[in-house]
Amino acid sequence: MARECDVIVVGMGPGGEEVAGRLAQEGLDVVGVEAELLGGECPYWACVPSKMIVRAGNVLAEVGRSPGMAGPARAEPDFSLVAARIRDEATTDWDDASAVERFTGKGGTFVRARGRIVGPGQVEAGGETYSARRAVVVATGSGPMVPPVEGLEGTPYWTNREAISTPEAPGSLLVLGGGAVGVELAQGFSRFGTEVTVVEASERLVPPEEPESAALLERVLDAEGVTVRTGARASAVRHSGDTFTLTLENGEELSAQRLLVATGRRPRLKSLGLDTLGLDPEARALHVDAHMRAAPGVWAVGDVTGEGAFTHMAMYQADIAVRSVLGQEGPGADYSAVSRVTFTDPEIGAVGLTEQAARDKGLSVRTGQSEVPSSTRGWIHKAGNDGLVKLVEDADRGVLVGATSAGPMGGEVLYGLAVAVRAAVPVSLLRNMIYAYPTFHRGVLDALADLETAAEKPG
Numbered sequence: 001m002a003r004e005c006d007v008i009v010v011g012m013g014p015g016g017e018e019v020a021g022r023l024a025q026e027g028l029d030v031v032g033v034e035a036e037l038l039g040g041e042c043p044y045w046a047c048v049p050s051k052m053i054v055r056a057g058n059v060l061a062e063v064g065r066s067p068g069m070a071g072p073a074r075a076e077p078d079f080s081l082v083a084a085r086i087r088d089e090a091t092t093d094w095d096d097a098s099a100v101e102r103f104t105g106k107g108g109t110f111v112r113a114r115g116r117i118v119g120p121g122q123v124e125a126g127g128e129t130y131s132a133r134r135a136v137v138v139a140t141g142s143g144p145m146v147p148p149v150e151g152l153e154g155t156p157y158w159t160n161r162e163a164i165s166t167p168e169a170p171g172s173l174l175v176l177g178g179g180a181v182g183v184e185l186a187q188g189f190s191r192f193g194t195e196v197t198v199v200e201a202s203e204r205l206v207p208p209e210e211p212e213s214a215a216l217l218e219r220v221l222d223a224e225g226v227t228v229r230t231g232a233r234a235s236a237v238r239h240s241g242d243t244f245t246l247t248l249e250n251g252e253e254l255s256a257q258r259l260l261v262a263t264g265r266r267p268r269l270k271s272l273g274l275d276t277l278g279l280d281p282e283a284r285a286l287h288v289d290a291h292m293r294a295a296p297g298v299w300a301v302g303d304v305t306g307e308g309a310f311t312h313m314a315m316y317q318a319d320i321a322v323r324s325v326l327g328q329e330g331p332g333a334d335y336s337a338v339s340r341v342t343f344t345d346p347e348i349g350a351v352g353l354t355e356q357a358a359r360d361k362g363l364s365v366r367t368g369q370s371e372v373p374s375s376t377r378g379w380i381h382k383a384g385n386d387g388l389v390k391l392v393e394d395a396d397r398g399v400l401v402g403a404t405s406a407g408p409m410g411g412e413v414l415y416g417l418a419v420a421v422r423a424a425v426p427v428s429l430l431r432n433m434i435y436a437y438p439t440f441h442r443g444v445l446d447a448l449a450d451l452e453t454a455a456e457k458p459g
C-alpha cells in the first residue's frame with residue numbers, strides 16, 4: 001500500500017528544501033526525499049564553503065596590500081583554519097541533523113533515500129511507495145559534468161566536492177574549466193600558496209560574461225601568479241604517484257599534484273523515472289512553464305530547470321512553485337534580470353544581457369563603461385581597486401537591458417543595476433539621480449555619462 005500525502009519533493013537542496021518547508025508550514029502533508037544531505041550542494045560543497053575559501057583568501061590579499069598604505073604586514077597562510085571552518089561552522093562535519101530537524105519541525109516527513117518516480121503522483125524511495133494527492137516536485141539539482149578526456153576516468157581527480165572538503169591546500173593544482181567554480185577556487189587556493197594553472201577551452205575565462213570582465217580577471221590572476229591558459233583543450237590525462245599530467249591538444253603537457261575538473265554541471269534527471277510521466281529523461285533540462293509546471297501534477301525548481309545554476313534562482317523558482325501548488329495567484333517567472341556574481345577578487349557582478357547577447361537579440365545597443373580606478377572611491381581604495389562598470393542600453397527604449405559591475409564589492413554594487421534592468425528604469429532618470437560620494441556605485445554615474453557620449457556620437 002502506498003503511503004498517501006499531499007506533496008512529494010524529490011531532492012532537498014536549496015530549491016526543494018524551500019518548497020517542502022513552506023508547503024509543510026502551510027499545513028500540507030509533505031514528504032521530502034533526499035539521497036544525501038538535506039540542504040543539497042550549496043551549504044555542504046558549493047556556495048557557502050567556497051565563499052569561506054574566498055573570504056580567507058581575500059583577507060590574505062588585503063594583508064598583502066598593506067605595505068604602501070598602512071605599513072608592513074605579514075600573514076602566514078594556513079589553510080587548515082579554512083578547512084576547520086568549513087568542517088565545523090559551515091557543514092558540522094557534513095551532518096544535516098539540524099536541517100532535518102528544521103524541516104520535520106515544520107511538520108514535514110523526511111525520507112533519506114534516492115527517489116524514483118514510478119508513475120503520475122507516485123514516487124518510490126527507500127523501499128516504500130509514496131502517493132501524492134496534489135504535487136510531485138522535482139528538485140534534484142545538478143552534478144559535475146566530466147568531459148570524456150582520455151585517461152581521466154579512474155584517476156583521483158577532484159570535483160568541487162573534494163576541493164571543498166580537502167584538509168589542506170595542494171602544492172600545485174590544475175583547474176580544468178575557467179567558469180565560476182574554476183576561477184573562484186583557482187584564486188582561493190593560489191592565495192594559500194598553491195601553484196595553480198587554469199585550462200579553459202574557450203578563448204576567455206567566464207565565457208558567458210562580458211569580454212572586459214574576462215580580460216580583467218585574466219590580468220588580475222596573472223598578476224597574482226595564477227597561470228591561465230585559454231583556448232586550450234585537454235586531450236589526455238595521466239596520473240601516477242602524486243602527479244597528474246594533462247596533455248593539451250597542441251601536445252603540450254602540464255603537471256600538478258591535483259586536478260580539479262570544473263567544466264560545468266548537468267541536471268540530475270537520469271534514472272529519475274521521468275519517462276513514466278511522458279517526459280524525456282535524456283533532455284538536458286526539465287522544461288517548466290512560468291509557474292514551474294513540468295507536466296500535470298509535476299513541478300520542478302532549481303538547477304534541473306536549466307534556467308541558471310544559482311541558489312538564488314532555485315529559491316526564486318521555489319517561491320513561484322509554492323504559490324502555484326497552493327493555487328494562489330501571482331506573477332510567473334521573469335528571467336530578464338538574472339543577477340549573477342562570480343566571487344573572485346575583484347567580484348564580477350552581472351545582470352541581464354551582455355552586449356553580445358543584446359546584439360544577438362537584434363536590439364539597438366549602446367554601451368557605456370567606467371573604470372573603478374578612475375573613480376574617486378577606486379582611487380582612494382588604491383591596491384586591489386581593479387574593476388569596471390559596463391552598461392548595455394536598448395537605445396530604442398532608453399532602458400538598460402544588462403550591466404556588469406566588477407571590482408571590490410562588485411556583487412553589492414550590482415543591486416542598483418539589477419533594479420534598473422528589472423524595472424526598466426529610464427536611463428534619463430538614472431542619469432538624474434543622486435549617488436552618494438565617494439562610493440563604488442558612483443561608477444555607474446560615470447558609465448552613464450559615457451553612455452550619453454556614445455549617444456551623442458554620430459552613427
Ligand SMILES: Cc1cc2nc3c(=O)[nH]c(=O)nc-3n(C[C@H](O)[C@H](O)[C@H](O)COP(=O)(O)OP(=O)(O)OC[C@H]3O[C@@H](n4cnc5c(N)ncnc54)[C@H](O)[C@@H]3O)c2cc1C
Nearest residue numbers: 011013014015035040041046047115141302303309310311
Ligand atoms: C563550487 C560551487 C560554488 C557555487 N557557488 C554558488 C554561489 O556562490 N552562489 C550561487 O547562487 N550558486 C552557487 N553555486 C550553484 C548552487 O550550488 C546551485 O545552483 C544550487 O545548489 C542548486 O540548488 P538545487 O536545489 O537546484 O540543487 P542541489 O543543491 O544540487 O540539490 C539537489 C539535491 O537533490 C538530491 N537528489 C538528487 N537526485 C535525487 C533523487 N533521485 N532522490 C533524492 N534526492 C536526490 C541531491 O542529493 C541534492 O541534495 C555553486 C556551485 C558550485 C558547484
Ligand SMILES: NC(=O)c1ccc[n+]([C@@H]2O[C@H](COP(=O)([O-])OP(=O)(O)OC[C@H]3O[C@@H](n4cnc5c(N)ncnc54)[C@H](O)[C@@H]3O)[C@@H](O)[C@H]2O)c1
Nearest residue numbers: 147177178179180181182200201262263264309341342343
Ligand atoms: N558564484 C556563483 O554564483 C557560482 C559559483 C560557482 C558555480 N556556480 C554555478 O555552477 C555552475 C557550474 O559552474 P562551473 O564553473 O563548473 O561551470 P561553467 O559552465 O560556468 O564553466 C565551465 C567552463 O569549463 C569550460 N570547459 C568545458 N569543457 C572543457 C574542457 N574539456 N576543457 C577545458 N575547459 C572546458 C567551459 O568553456 C566553461 O568556461 C555555473 O553555471 C554557475 O551557475 C555559481
